[in-house]
Amino acid sequence: MKMAKPTLTLPQYIFLIHGVQMGVGVLTLPRETAEAAGTDGWIGIVLSWVLATAASLIIIQVMKNYPKGTILDLLRHYFGKWIGIAGTILFSLYFGIMATVIFIREALFIQAWILPRTEVYILIALLSIPSYLIVRKNITILGRYSVLVFFMTVWMMIFFIIPLKQAQWLHLLPLLKEGWQPILDSVGTALFSFGGFEIAFFLYPFLQKKEKASMGIVIANTLTLFIYLIITIGAFVFFSPDEITIYNEPSIVMLKILEFRFIERLEIVFFAFYLFVISVTVLPLMYMTVYCTSQLAGEENHRRHLIWLLIIAFVYVVLVPPTFDQNKLLQRLIEQAGMVLAFAFPLCIWAYLLILRNIKRRGN
Amino acid sequence: MAFFRKYKKTSASSAQQSQNRIKSYRLSSGLKENLAKIQSTFCDTPDLVIRKLVIKQTGSQAAVIYLSGITDSKAIFNNVLDPLLFKNDREHDEADFKVSLGHIREADSWPEIEDALLNGETVLFVEGLAEAYIYDTPKFPSRSIEDSPVETYLAGAHVGFNEMASVNVALIRHQIHNRELKIKEMTVGERGKTKLSILYLADVVNPEVLKELENRIKQLNVDSIINAGVLAEYIEDQPYSPLPQLLLTERPDYAAAQILQGRIVTVVDRSPTVIIGPATFDVFFKSIDDYGSRWMVASFIRLLRYFGFFIAIFLPAIYIATISFHFEVIPLKLLFSVGESRERIPFPPYIEAFIMEFTLEMLREAGIRLPAKIGQTVGIVGGIVIGQAAVEAGIVSNIMVIVVALTAIASFIIPSYEMSSAIRLVRFPMMILASLFGFVGIVVGFMILIGHFISLESLTMPYGSPAAPLRFKEWKDVFIRTPQWSLEQRPTATKAIQKTKAHSRPPGGDDS
Numbered sequence A: 001m002k003m004a005k006p007t008l009t010l011p012q013y014i015f016l017i018h019g020v021q022m023g024v025g026v027l028t029l030p031r032e033t034a035e036a037a038g039t040d041g042w043i044g045i046v047l048s049w050v051l052a053t054a055a056s057l058i059i060i061q062v063m064k065n066y067p068k069g070t071i072l073d074l075l076r077h078y079f080g081k082w083i084g085i086a087g088t089i090l091f092s093l094y095f096g097i098m099a100t101v102i103f104i105r106e107a108l109f110i111q112a113w114i115l116p117r118t119e120v121y122i123l124i125a126l127l128s129i130p131s132y133l134i135v136r137k138n139i140t141i142l143g144r145y146s147v148l149v150f151f152m153t154v155w156m157m158i159f160f161i162i163p164l165k166q167a168q169w170l171h172l173l174p175l176l177k178e179g180w181q182p183i184l185d186s187v188g189t190a191l192f193s194f195g196g197f198e199i200a201f202f203l204y205p206f207l208q209k210k211e212k213a214s215m216g217i218v219i220a221n222t223l224t225l226f227i228y229l230i231i232t233i234g235a236f237v238f239f240s241p242d243e244i245t246i247y248n249e250p251s252i253v254m255l256k257i258l259e260f261r262f263i264e265r266l267e268i269v270f271f272a273f274y275l276f277v278i279s280v281t282v283l284p285l286m287y288m289t290v291y292c293t294s295q296l297a298g299e300e301n302h303r304r305h306l307i308w309l310l311i312i313a314f315v316y317v318v319l320v321p322p323t324f325d326q327n328k329l330l331q332r333l334i335e336q337a338g339m340v341l342a343f344a345f346p347l348c349i350w351a352y353l354l355i356l357r358n359i360k361r362r363g364n
Numbered sequence B: 001m002a003f004f005r006k007y008k009k010t011s012a013s014s015a016q017q018s019q020n021r022i023k024s025y026r027l028s029s030g031l032k033e034n035l036a037k038i039q040s041t042f043c044d045t046p047d048l049v050i051r052k053l054v055i056k057q058t059g060s061q062a063a064v065i066y067l068s069g070i071t072d073s074k075a076i077f078n079n080v081l082d083p084l085l086f087k088n089d090r091e092h093d094e095a096d097f098k099v100s101l102g103h104i105r106e107a108d109s110w111p112e113i114e115d116a117l118l119n120g121e122t123v124l125f126v127e128g129l130a131e132a133y134i135y136d137t138p139k140f141p142s143r144s145i146e147d148s149p150v151e152t153y154l155a156g157a158h159v160g161f162n163e164m165a166s167v168n169v170a171l172i173r174h175q176i177h178n179r180e181l182k183i184k185e186m187t188v189g190e191r192g193k194t195k196l197s198i199l200y201l202a203d204v205v206n207p208e209v210l211k212e213l214e215n216r217i218k219q220l221n222v223d224s225i226i227n228a229g230v231l232a233e234y235i236e237d238q239p240y241s242p243l244p245q246l247l248l249t250e251r252p253d254y255a256a257a258q259i260l261q262g263r264i265v266t267v268v269d270r271s272p273t274v275i276i277g278p279a280t281f282d283v284f285f286k287s288i289d290d291y292g293s294r295w296m297v298a299s300f301i302r303l304l305r306y307f308g309f310f311i312a313i314f315l316p317a318i319y320i321a322t323i324s325f326h327f328e329v330i331p332l333k334l335l336f337s338v339g340e341s342r343e344r345i346p347f348p349p350y351i352e353a354f355i356m357e358f359t360l361e362m363l364r365e366a367g368i369r370l371p372a373k374i375g376q377t378v379g380i381v382g383g384i385v386i387g388q389a390a391v392e393a394g395i396v397s398n399i400m401v402i403v404v405a406l407t408a409i410a411s412f413i414i415p416s417y418e419m420s421s422a423i424r425l426v427r428f429p430m431m432i433l434a435s436l437f438g439f440v441g442i443v444v445g446f447m448i449l450i451g452h453f454i455s456l457e458s459l460t461m462p463y464g465s466p467a468a469p470l471r472f473k474e475w476k477d478v479f480i481r482t483p484q485w486s487l488e489q490r491p492t493a494t495k496a497i498q499k500t501k502a503h504s505r506p507p508g509g510d511d512s
Helices: A010-022 A025-063 A071-079 A081-113 A120-135 A139-166 A181-194 A197-206 A210-238 A250-257 A266-297 A303-319 A324-363 B002-014 B019-023 B031-041 B073-086 B110-118 B165-175 B207-218 B228-235 B252-260 B281-285 B288-292 B295-324 B332-342 B349-369 B372-392 B398-412 B417-455 B472-476
Strands: B048-054 B061-067 B104-107 B122-126 B132-135 B181-188 B194-201 B247-249 B264-268 B274-277
Touching: A010 A025, A010 A139, A010 A197, A010 A210, A010 A266, A025 A071, A025 A181, A025 A197, A025 A210, A025 A250, A025 A324, A071 A081, A071 A197, A071 A324, A081 A120, A081 A266, A081 A303, A081 A324, A120 A139, A120 A266, A120 A303, A120 B417, A139 A197, A139 A210, A139 A250, A139 A266, A139 B417, A181 A210, A181 A324, A197 A210, A197 A266, A197 A324, A210 A250, A250 A266, A266 A303, A266 B417, B031 B048, B031 B061, B031 B110, B031 B122, B048 B073, B061 B073, B061 B110, B073 B122, B073 B132, B104 B110, B110 B122, B110 B132, B165 B181, B165 B194, B165 B252, B165 B264, B181 B207, B194 B207, B194 B252, B207 B228, B207 B264, B228 B247, B228 B264, B228 B274, B247 B252, B247 B417, B252 B264, B252 B274, B252 B288, B281 B295, B281 B417, B288 B295, B295 B349, B295 B398, B295 B417, B332 B398, B349 B372, B349 B398, B349 B417, B372 B398, B398 B417
Parallel strands: none
Antiparallel strands: B048 B061, B061 B122, B104 B132, B122 B132, B181 B194, B194 B264, B247 B274, B264 B274
């Protein structure tokens, strides 16, 4: 049987990026922005979207210089073998830590909300099974998974609209209560939630219609913006401005008031289903990690690396029982590294490539 | 072509044996030697008939040989023996032993002769000729064409395949009168020599998919293909999957409909089922009734089937998960009645569920194995006695009986038997996951199922299409069925080279 090179269609590309962005951030986003800027926090989200979209477009511009390969091939091509290897190590560390942190956070959420008496390492072992089964395949399968899960879970947004019956829209007014300064502060936290578009560095060579890459990434960012806005504004008008900061995950607490004739405590069912959304974040990150490490080892098959990654995550959880605080601290750290990788790094390379092209043109 | 391959295979296997056999590979010209050889090859074969005679036309010694059970003796008497014994038509060529049969060929090697005899053909040896004449006279015992007992439909033709490949091919030809309907014949099996006929529309089917199927069949080296299910298991893409990847059907109208969609039908001789590939998950939820009845009804029933699919997989798991982990999800009033019915039950919900599910599966299997008349008794014993008594004895709860009954009915509304058995199988791991981790276990199980589903292939074509990869345009004929005139395209998953079907506008459409 011949093996065709895996490719991504435009929807797969869009929903992969969008899926990685969504993740666990959406649960805590209303609280985090409210802490920084009160009910004006949503303006911060819109501003972060502008920044994220700009950075994503720069990434696409960078990748246009070397459409055949990923960022790793591009680094090797323009900067030589050693910088290529260094870049591969950095990327694999970044994605590896990011994937593990969110993976553990997923288990912590389950423990906190659904199964308080189950150990975290058991949950990690349980979650490893579907992760292994999906990530061991190629990027096309992950793309299909992201698309399918998006359409399977998008109906969950309806539940955020039902509580709006009790909304107090006055909470949003007046705009710019305390000037621009707190809003700019909230951009700092909101920007993290848009992190994830940097996987476009790796998706670009697989995309079938490369001319649509820019459009696709803008759609992905905008989709994320819409979902964030619905949930954040929904939470702002649902809770009182002071109350919202008490809850760890206001997005889920909101659903507690939902009750139907046939089902109560909807948030438990909702949260169980939400695992799908988290998996769409974790699985591509895991794939990126093992993609980088298998490139580094020069292996075609990433299956062995994946097993090691899952074992490392498991051993880590057994040795260092995770807590929310510790997990959050790690996430903060890795997100700051992510800011460098997603914003500063593409900008630098882009500038370098522009200069390089100008010099060449002048030389001619 | 197929015959040539078989010939090569036979010669390859005999090459390991002694040189003698190769020497005696050709027929001799002496009638006596040939008859002796036949008798030694077919020793302990009482149904072998050797009729010695003198041909009137030429006056030469000859022998007619056939196997009595599998040949059409009337045809032999009237159309072979009669002309040879009594006709003396001098106008013809001397050596031309024309008999009044449609299909005549000549053979000069022993393996050919053997094959011919075992295929129910009649062989004529003539003194002084190193060739034998083979007359096409097979008549294997077969049953008449009946409605399929396994797949019953309301709207389709009341015709099912039977065990004769030639009849089955004819039934499909009856549906598709087109010269592009091509048939490739192959033979599989060292001992069984099962004849396979691969049917497809030459200007529709994707040649690469066809080649893939042929290659997989060619690589087979087995004793015999007993029925179509055996072949399907040999050639499917992922044998370690619970889901069926090739569609099996007993209905010619359904098979023909699938050929028109750009799929390939493999007819297996001696089996009343044919194999259809490449299959996607949605074909297992379709029946010919969906096209025969009006589209709204058909769409409703389709949706019902998909709903049944999820019920059959998840309902017992959800029951276990809610009762043992998340009872707070159930509204209070319902919780009271559930609690009341579970009051006397000494077992945790998962044991209760497993007892009932296993009982149900056993009842189902018993119902299949027993003759139809006793089968009803099983239903009464199972349904009324066990169900009612188990509840009264306080072993299982009423709610559990309802759950199990619903699951069973939900799994039976899926038209494909393979798919509904697969679903019943998948239910058990789901129940185990639910009993260990509640809703999280169910979601993880679902994730595993989806992860498996999206990476599955059928003859290298994606199995999940048009859901994964997502093709919204083709959803016109998946979960619902829109009116016939709107179904203009063949599914992408067959990679048909002719994508658009013959189609017409709706009556009273834009033009009128």
